[in-house]
Amino acid sequence: MQIHNNTLIAECSTYDFKEMLERKKVKSWLKSVSAFANTDGGSLFYGVNDDGVIVGLEN
Template structure:
């Protein structure tokens, strides 16, 4: 199931866990994805596509939503989807391409973009 979702995503990134102490590590991706064609960020999956899982997806989903609302401006459109693979809980953060570009990471006042090669 996850492989099919990954294949359907135009572009995607993976995060093993939700970084709440250093949210900039993944909020840069939210800003960048909002400024381009929209993409999906999977939490609970490693870069080599191994399913790791999240311990509390409800808590993580609430934190993701809160961080985006507090730290990205203007507020991008996104959907959080809980997933399960091999008995492990995951989250897919689908970020729509923005209509009100550019989208900033508020703490830096910086607009992030990602190139096709994945570089900032």
């Protein structure tokens, strides 16, 4: 995994970008975590939009 010009470049074949954690819909992002944990694995990147740009997470 590399960061170049504030863009995350993931070198894995199975990954998912999540721009934010929805505090009111906790089950939605926990389902993603559970799905990756119960399969062959992969990488979840929180604070990254669908274009791979790092946007960070709010406190």
